[in-house]
Amino acid sequence: GGGAEIEGAKLGGAEIDFNAAPEGDWQPFDPTLAPAPGGTEHEISWSMTEEVMEIAPGVTQEVWTFDGQVPGPTLRGKVGDIFTVTITNDGEMGHSLDFHASKVAWNDEMRTIQPGESLVYQFEAKHAGAWMYHCGTAPTLHHIGNGMHGAVVIDPPDLAPVDHEYIFVQHEYYTGDEGEPGDLGKMQRDEWDAVVFNGYVNQYVHAPIDGIEVGERVRAWIVDNGPSENSSWHVVGTIFDTVYKEGAYNLRPDDGGQGGSQALDLQPAQGGFVEFTFDEEGAYPFVSHKFSNAGKGAMGLFIAGDPDLGEIGGH
Template sequence: MGPRSGPSTLPQVVFLANTALRPVAPVGRRRRTTAMTTSDRTPVHELSTDPPPTHRDGWMTITFSVAACAVFFALLAVGLALRASDEEAAAGSAGATGSQTVQVELGDLYVEPASISVPAGTEVIVEVTNAGAMPHDLAFEGDTSRGTKMLDPGETETVSLGVVETSSEAWCTVPGHKEAGMVMAIEVTGGDTEQASAAGGHDVATAAPGADGNAVIDFNAAPADGWAPYDPTLAPAPGGTEHEVTWHMTEEVIEIAPGVTQELWTFDGQVPGPTLRGKVGDIFTVTIVNDGQMGHSLDFHSSKVAWDDEMRTIAPGESLVYQFEAKHAGAYMYHCGTAPTLHHIGNGMHGAIIIDPPDLAEVDHEFVFVQHEFYTGPEGQPGDLAKMQDDEWDAVVFNGYVNQYVHAPLRVEQGERVRAWIVNNGPSENSSWHVVGTIFDTVYFEGAYSLRPDDTRGGSQALALQPAQGGFVEFTFDEEGFYPFVTHKFSNAGRGAMGLFQVGDVELPEGASH
């Protein structure tokens, strides 16, 4: 209740008390005094004929006076009490300006409105609706337990922030969503502190600086004893025309370089994910099970299916069947397409699927190399989305580990024919795959041959691939020895994109480099 309007109550009470204390004549007829004038103008007083007052009249006067005093002090106490009540009401009104209800919409990588402004002392009630296609929540700075639960698409929840006195922020806690722009500023005006936080709406926001506290890779370090490389050997396409697999999507802490671990988001617990292989016309049925803590999805570049069906995001605990016919040959990428897709790919959710071209020739060895980048976050934590947004990769690797085939060279023999399938999964950097010391006599790029062995003395030195492009090259080694393979963008060769072919029973000379 607000303060009383109009004049204060206390003066009114004092007026009543003063009235009560005015002298009151005794009961009975009063003595009158009348001025008379004689002829010589000398005043003469005429005595009243009323009888003189008695003792009873005096006691009545005293009694009435005492009663009037009691009334005065009683009314004064009431007035003081009313005044105190008025002051308390006024103080209460100044400290609380009521409540304000705000409707907030969570979309896929935005919060609307991006900021709200409320007076200090206001009780803030927030009605949060998930208008996106994937689960979202809204946590509040200072006490994230006051936030919403994880809301499914279309779900609404109302939360009270209580009386707010200082500015703060709210954000979605799904990994990567805050960095991608799902932040709302709560600006409190008129309080002791007004420290509104800046936040974007649908625009992509910049995350905290990645350099502070992020893992640092030593490119000269060696793996610990017991380390094993990712096997790049590619088995022939399986028989039959129908292929069924089940993959579990999980978050795993995995070593990506000697002594450096990151929380990677995986298909079936590995980065890159399992490689699939088949022929044109084959049917693939892939069941994905989300055993992780966030929404995930699957996008096969080798398929022709509706984006809003097989490629939809599934929540933790859900599963989805993705079925398609391989209608075109090629070396394809697959990946998680859940927003922010950049974060999911950059944090490990990608792999390769090989669809053989018709009449593919036999070779002695087949390897698959998936080139991709790492953007380190803190040790054991997910990669830094801000770095991904700024193309500031920490490492470029083949098959998930820095320089792993330098530490574990791939053995072949002199004169054997090698086919190397290369898929650049990015998410952002290009590739120029090259083997030092040999020449490619066969090049297959994005579904077509650009060079075959029977072409008259033609050769190729590198396979150039942008992100989400793939192909293969074939070659032989004329001499025993070691042959480095790299991306010929040498700044990236020095960041982990290097390996060795060991041809014959040879030893690497100490201090050898390229």
């Protein structure tokens, strides 16, 4: 050790090839957000685990998970609903849970539980919003950066139905060696290898989101789970006519201003939704418009109508 760092040198950890494609049996994380289930009480049980998962074509890491997935399961409900979440630690290290959608004491519901232990975390959703949840066990940066995070969607009152609803959790990866946990040192230095939507590099480039017709209304919920990087969520080729961020509408089509929005800006642990339509048949990339990250996995594609996909990339 002790040698000077060489500019452009490999940071260490598994290297991601951003031009590689996943194997044929790869399954994308379904971005569809289902409506809130009926009823006002939601009982959920999650297992907390550590397991090796593919995060990019040919790259696996030992991620730490809520219920075996990265991001963890999305919860959805309405203001006033009661969520009773039982977490069981089926891993080999301490873990915990912190719902930003809740108002509870940190030293009680959010306490770390050891392997084999369970905890019941009950909260009333007192406010609408797009909320982060995460493991808060020290070092919290490592547990979030290694996959232990997810989203809670609490609908604002009178949320109108739309034709398509999706959720995109933006987060980073800081690769450790192949099959090993993410690198805490890289997390501490903000040296992310990838910025992704819903757990996988360029996921919705590899599995474009189709089935949307021209003129249909799309609502996309975005939560930036970081742990450390922001999002400037943008869809190439359309304009948002509705923007809801951190519990408030910034823009609505009936507010008289005829305004449009080009990007939803979120810092880590912020969330919201945008609504838009596609006016022409074709492909519409979505990115974080902090553009260095668009080249590090923060990109996807919507397909409107039934265009000739052979034309993609021909411009």
